[in-house]
Amino acid sequence: MKHYAHSGTSEDRADWQELSDHLVEVERLARERAGSLRLGEAAGIAGRFHDLGKYAAEFDRVLRGEPVRVDHSTAGGRALLELAPEDMKPVAEVLAYAILGHHAGLPDKATDDRSCLDRRIEDARTPLDPEWQAHLPVDFRCLGEELRSKVRAQPAKAGFDLSVAVRMLFSCLVDADFRDTEAFYDQLEGRHRNRDWPGLQGILPDLHQRFDAHMAGFAASSDLNRLRADILSHVRARAAMPSGLFTLSVPTGGGKTLASLGFALDHVAQHGHRRIIYAIPYTSIIDQTAEVFRNVLGAEHVLEHHSAIETEKAGEKGRSKVRLAMEDWAAPVVVTTNVQLFESLFAARPSRCRKLHNIAGSVIVLDEAQCLPRPLLLPTLAMIDVLATHYDCTVILCTATQPAFDSEHLRQGGLPLAGRELAPDPEALAGKLKRVGIVQGGVMDDSALVQALRGAPQGMMIVNSRSHALTLYRAAEAEGLDGLVHLTTRQYPAHRRRIIADIRARLAQGLPCRLIATSLIEAGVDLDFPCGWRAEAGLDSVIQAAGRVNREGRRPLSASLLTVFSAPDNRPPAEVAKLAEAMRATAARFPDLLDPAAIRDWFDEVYWRVGADQLGRAMATSMVFTGAETNFPFRKVATDYRMIDSPMVPVIVAIEPEALAEVGRLSVAEVPSGAIARALQSYTVQIPDRAREILRQNGKGSFRAPELRGDQFFVLDEPLLYRQDFGLWWEQAEYLSADQGVV
Structure with a gap:
């Protein structure tokens, strides 16, 4: 019998997607995405095996719309584990994590929950049509060589290294699977999606010209502006240095934002990076920074992605190019938050991990690097280290108060930063810019x-x-x-x-x-x-x-x-x-x-003397690879790695004509959710999740057009709760009514 991956509309199944076609195409797309990561073979095999469970006879009932549940995501991982020689078991486990997670998310290896990898493999008893064996053979030795290149010899780093390789393979697989499925239904429904962004290398001459023209507009009419120009010149002159980790230590007012952008553009030209990612610790200023980048480089090249509007909850209908790019970060320049960047790198959900393979090969500027949260510091630095060591990233720790994340000061897990400072004599700059x-x-x-x-x-x-x-x-x-x-x-x-x-x-x-x-x-x-x-x-x-x-x-x-x-x-x-x-x-x-020695003393006090346990050592060492097997708790790490303890959620305050007009468009199905979300980012206030729910329960706010947009757009329904002098008052919303006023 024929086996299918996705159903169509025809009774005779002429427009259904055959399973073998889907597996071949996902393998091709996954190899393509992993090629620059030098993990093409592993990603390809994950793509080839990811939907083997659809060879079960029961899955045909699912496609016919019957209310039966078939776990089609486990069979491929089980097959690889059964096929692998004993010494290749870790290789099969690496692929199994990605395959089992491609719908439900990366699993933990071994827990009491039936969703963990070990229990799912044990429970996967549904027989498959022998036709699945047409997708053999698998060269485990080749896979092992590929994965070995992503793991350092030091036992303390091997587990974390290999877990990041799983994450990258998972990203390639998830994106390939989404893209082929999307293409099948787009063709079926006569739909076209605009996913086309220019490659960074192709537009680099234009970006350089724009940047230079922008900087030429600053007159060297003061000592401070001349000093800023000297800093920029010095930083750009170091762009030919080998890619990897850098620090940029420039006191406030020294122009480090534009200096880091100038370095990034020049460094990309020297080393062929694929994109520039600028990460900011504060959601409150990301729109301002993104606007600077759009003005300098052109709005058509810059993607701004943060959580002011919950775009992950947007429905299928009318997804814009911007919304689509938020899924995979395909834009040449991305301006985002530390939360979005690092929580994605430690996530387990497919929707958040889909972008990871596009983070590889990037120049990443971490603005205000001293704001990396202390309880998560060691796993965060470990991730930065792996991105630079194995995935062709250059990472710039950019700050006015460099927190000495180098291995000389942070012996528990610091970074190799000796000789990698971009600024000209930071000690002297501190005096000149005081x-x-x-x-x-x-x-x-x-x-x-x-x-x-x-x-x-x-x-x-x-x-x-x-x-x-x-x-x-x-x-x-x-x-x-x-x-x-x-x-x-x-x-x-x-x-x-x-x-x-x-x-x-x-x-x-x-x-x-x-x-x-x-x-x-x-x-x-x-x-x-x-x-x-x-x-x-x-x-x-x-x-x-x-x-x-x-x-x-x-x-x-x-x-x-x-x-x-x-x-x-x-x-x-x-x-x-x-x-x-x-x-x-x-x-x-x-x-x-303001003495640099005082700043070093303070960082010694708050970071290095508290001990590794207070800096997240348990999480940084939780990824275990013994050489014979793995034990990766992906879901636990995803739950524990939270840069914001109390998640904040957006409330749209639609009291200005522009915001009211955008809210009015929510009920028009043809208008893309992403376009509305971007327009409404400037009219949102972030409040505690529980506080927003109280507003909703008491009729002070509601989700608009939920039948089209789901629970993406929450709008304040009581405008008197917003005051021009102090903003939104959400406290005691259960007691306040419109005629009571505020405070």
């Missing part, structure tokens, strides 16, 4: 903070929480302070951009401007205040805040101060409190907190 002093203000309650702002017609005050910012703003408002501005992630990005533009205008014109903000202002927001106050936090955050004072160096250093204070009535979160305690210890030893 434009502000940091002083200790001691204990300051809200009353004292308001009085301090009263004495500063232009000044900023940064605190550790949205709730403290709001309380302090209310207190300053009650005191009648002029030029009062509140900036917080309670406000949606389009609103924040207008506020920031207004702040810049006020500062430039000498008008009163007293800003109360959360930490979102500390990185990537180019503001230039005469003075500022910062609630105690880690020294890295304090230094970032200091970068908003006298940023352009137009005022005397002695008059440009950032005052660090403690707020006993608004204690910081436990993690921030620990970092603040270490900052106080460093301040007791170093009179100048």
